[in-house]
Amino acid sequence: MNVEFAALALILVFPALGVIFNLFFGARLGRGAVNLVGPGVMFLAFAVSTWAFVKILAMPAGGALYCPLWRWIEAGSFHVELGLRVDALSGVMVMVVTGVGSFIHLYSVGYMAHDEDYARFFTYMNLFALSMLILVLADNILMMFVGWEGVGLCSYLLIAFWYTNPEFAYNGRKAFIVNRIGDAGFVLGILTILSALAHHGVWTLNFVEIQSHAGLIGTTAATAAGLLLFLGATGKSAQIPLYVWLPDAMVGPTPVSALIHAATMVTAGVYMVARLNFLYMLAPDAMAVVATIGALTAFFAGTIAIVQPDIKRVLAYSTVSQLGYMFLGVGSGAFAAGIFHVMTHAFFKGLLFLCAGSVIHALEGEQDMNKMGALRKRLPITFWTMFIATLAITAVPGFSGYFSKDLILEGAYESGHFWLWLLGAITAGVTGFYMFRLIFMTFFGESRVEADKLHHVHESPPVMTIPLIVLAVFAAIGGWVGLPEGLLWGDAFARFLSPVVGNFKPAVEASPAMLSAIATGLGGLGILLAYVCYLRMPGLPVIAAWRAKALYDLLLEKYRIDELYNLIVTRPLFFISDQVLNRGVDRMVIDGAANGAGLVVEAGGEAARRAETGNVQHYAFVYLLGVIGIVAYYLYLVIR
């Protein structure tokens, strides 16, 4: 059942107005206006989203709202109609984006209170949210790509927000370029779908229409399209091999990190895979690749997070790891579980970043956990909210992360990926370890804060703590919409999404309680290990690091993936650019042609200029010769 609902456009209009206002009038009208408008438009969009979401809930299963806009491209039989569409899947996403986004915006008011460039900051933030909303609301894949590109651009702008620092600007550029690689795959994926359908005379990019004609797409084409699109997703959602930009993105302001990691951008890949579930269902090989990459990324990033000293870097790798879970989920066919994890992750990871921001704010920009400790008493609200978020991410039963992660692991196991399940379960332990390492090092133990900063460590203002508290509530209870089957309202979330993403069909029978117990047990083990290492025996990690120095260094240096990329991609590229293209092609061939043309013209001109006497009669004489010639020609024609 589809219902036209024009107010959907407002969800885009409000942030767009915010962008325009902040861009053109923000700096002129001052901080007060910007602080009102920047988060204000997001809350308005949130309100409209809620309205739309309530309407969807009120509809029978499978209902959707749509809002046609205008015909964008028209070329022969191919045309693209712009339109917005909200069904169960995009409804959840739009709620997450506007909801979490709103609170991050609100938090930013406090966080950016001392920054001069607040207007530019909120312009980018609004634009970021706008792009993500376009991505989510799009009813066709091309419009989705517009949003896809938009978030890429905004991430570049925001990561390099403090562009006067060359390193920050470099990191912004890195994010942009790595994203471009993925985007190339995405475009090719779109074209693959288009050509596969056009081959059968169907010219469309609309999701609903693609789905209704999905049978026309062959397995090979579906696999190719799925893999190419997934390449885009690895770029945007920071999966192996294109995850390298995300940890470096930490140089932007912390609310930006929260926005990137929780509400926008990185979840785009997961959303895309879930949105095109019908395509992936046609291509089991592509699904397997997605699940494998997801599980590997989850484990791989988790291990790096273990040794990182920078608080935001730990969170960044944890995001990469959690995103790996999501891809494991959608790759196993448990699309609802993946999206469920997107939602819960938005709550707790947004909260974690905001808390980390609060800590950094309190310590005047200090991000090294070796210079923290014992902040529990000084930052009570931050501590408690962050603790709740940590419980959620480590999947302590009852908290939101528990339900979603459980469903993913269950899906992985039941779809027959035993090894991937095992890897995911181990990663749960790793998660428990590095998250509690973060909590213990930051809030417990001896204070290692530098003396001159210690005396004005203070709790953040209410404009920052209120979003923390709100998000903490959701991080705690947000998972209850997906209670295990048979308990109270059962798996309401999956039932809600099933008209869009279909029901999960297990291939292998398993006991959910057993799987859950193993994963939770491994998580508890990780927590216990962290407790032992960082509270009971603080010397132990140092000894371990000394004993296994090679491994420790490898982890600390992120498996030297960046260096590897430098070696196999960047340096050869530079070499070819400089030695072959620059010195060979550019200077010799192109410059030679250009200069040669110039030389020929110059020499020719030098010879020809002698004919230019400047005397009009000489010119007239030559003209006359021409006239005589023409007359002679006609004479020839006549006489013949």
Added chain:
Amino acid sequence: MTELVVGAIEAILMVLIGLHLSIFLLYFERKGSALIQDRVGANRAAITGFGRKLGMPNLGIVNTLVADPLKLFTKEDFVPEGADHFLHGLAPFLALFPVLVTFVVIPFGDTITIAGQTFNLQAANLNAAALYLLATIGIGVYGVALGGWASNNRWALLGGIRATAQMISYEIAMGLAIVAVIMTYGTLDLQEMVRSQGGVWFGFLPRWGLFVQPLAFILLLTAGVAESKRVPFDLPEGESELILGYMVEYSGGKQAAFMFTDFAEQALTAMLLVTFFLGGWQVPWLYRDGFHLPGGHIIAVAPLLVSILGIVSFLVKVVVLCAFLGLVRWTLPRFRYDQLMRLGWKGLVPLGLANVLVTAFIVVATGGAH
């Protein structure tokens, strides 16, 4: 062949009329101005006192009409050093010739029937006579221009330049006036124009062009005076400034030719005004069969007499107008050169254009002149 002979006779007749009018104007110049200025004027030459013996006052008429030309044509023809001999000689001819050939298109009477043969009293019955007028008047510029230049004299050159500029400027006003007239009558043929001025309006008012095109009349009058370079437009000659302008280095017969040109132009102007605006040879209320007086009375007149009356009417009108032009010459002071140009370009030309425009509207609105 008869036609050619008749045409030649008529042409000679017309030129003679023109020349005699010029002589009359010469006389008027002398005695008329004297009258206006309250002096006697030319009074010395009375051959053998012929007139006085008969008790007549000394009119000086012989002096003016005979002695002056005699003196002029017997004087030495002097050409200054460095002058262009050929052009110096050619210039007076170039000035006079176009004016004299213009006379032939002026109709001086209706058809006349003698011995069963009907003659049109117009030397050359051109059907584009109005254009012919403009062409010959345009060519007349070269006489004075070259006369001034060929004399190798600064005064003469200045006079020549002034004359040229003045004549081509006022030619435009003249042309515009004539265009309005052409539009009114809907023809280029002067005889037809005069014919259509026969008859009356409201039972008594002659259908003269003056009542239809009063503005064109004033324009043509002004421009005609300027064309003939007479006071108040005699700046090219300007005795007090340029001695005698383009004529300064001329003497004898050549100078007489230039003088004559001015008088002939004056006569021509008068004839054109009469032809265009004063009914030409038309006598008020006189038709082919006699006078039709406003009251309804008809006085029968013999056809031959009607034709002769027409010729007389034409001559009378021309003489009266010539006299009027002479009056103007001795009444108005001379313009300054900038005033002259301003009057021409900012006064007459816009007025002429407006007149043409209004005429065009009326002609179209009343369904054409045909």
Added chain:
Amino acid sequence: MVSLSWLMALSAAIFVIGVGGFLTRRNILVMFMSIELMLNAVNLAFVSLGSRLGTMDGQVIVFFVMTVAAAEAAVGLAIIISIFRSRETVHADDLTLLKW
């Protein structure tokens, strides 16, 4: 009736005389006059052909040629005066500024 060939021959002769004048005279004013000669030769050809064909088009074109010649004379002579003011000469072979 004069043969059309003779009329065209007259036109050609005047045209060629104009061309010759343009090529051989130094004075740009006289060169200008030679151009007028050429224009008139062409006008004569137009009128003659139009007269033989019985159409008014030839005459209309002559009318336009005259108008254009008037405009050309006005501007051209103004240019010659400007040149004379700055260079004190009207000889074509002294006016060779437009060369290498």
Added chain:
Amino acid sequence: MPAGLFWFLAALSILAALGVVLQRNPVHCLLALVLTLLAIAVLFIGQDAIVVGFLQAIVYAGAVMVLFLFVIWLLNLPVESGPTGHLALKLFGTLAVAALLAELAVFLVPSRLQLKFSSAHAAGYGSIDALSQTLFSEYLIAFEVTSVLLLVAVIGAVALARRTTQAELQERKEASARVEKAA
């Protein structure tokens, strides 16, 4: 047009045209040109192109050529003494002109002019009526454009020929001084 008149006018116009080219004195050249124009005007009228013929006399000979005369006076041109111009140009120019004349002459052999001509004209051919009918219907746009051309020519001529007055020079100097001061 009587044949005798044609031969007379043809001889006159060719002689006058040669006069334009061969006379040393620019004023004589100009007079020769006027004579050519008048001869051609009569040729026009002789072929029933009455209006155009008279216009040729009024506008071309009577006004445009006077402009030439003015310019000759204004420049105070001396009579050219001795042979002028490049000898080579004269030689080759004459040769080229002769070649062109020869070519055109070949064209004009009567047997080659195989156009279908009528010598009888409709009533009113060449009259002001006929010319106006054609001019204001078929060639209306060209006619209007010509008026714009004339306006442009007038403005261009004034702009080119007027001298800069002292007051204007002073004003320009002050303006540039102001600009420099501002900068």
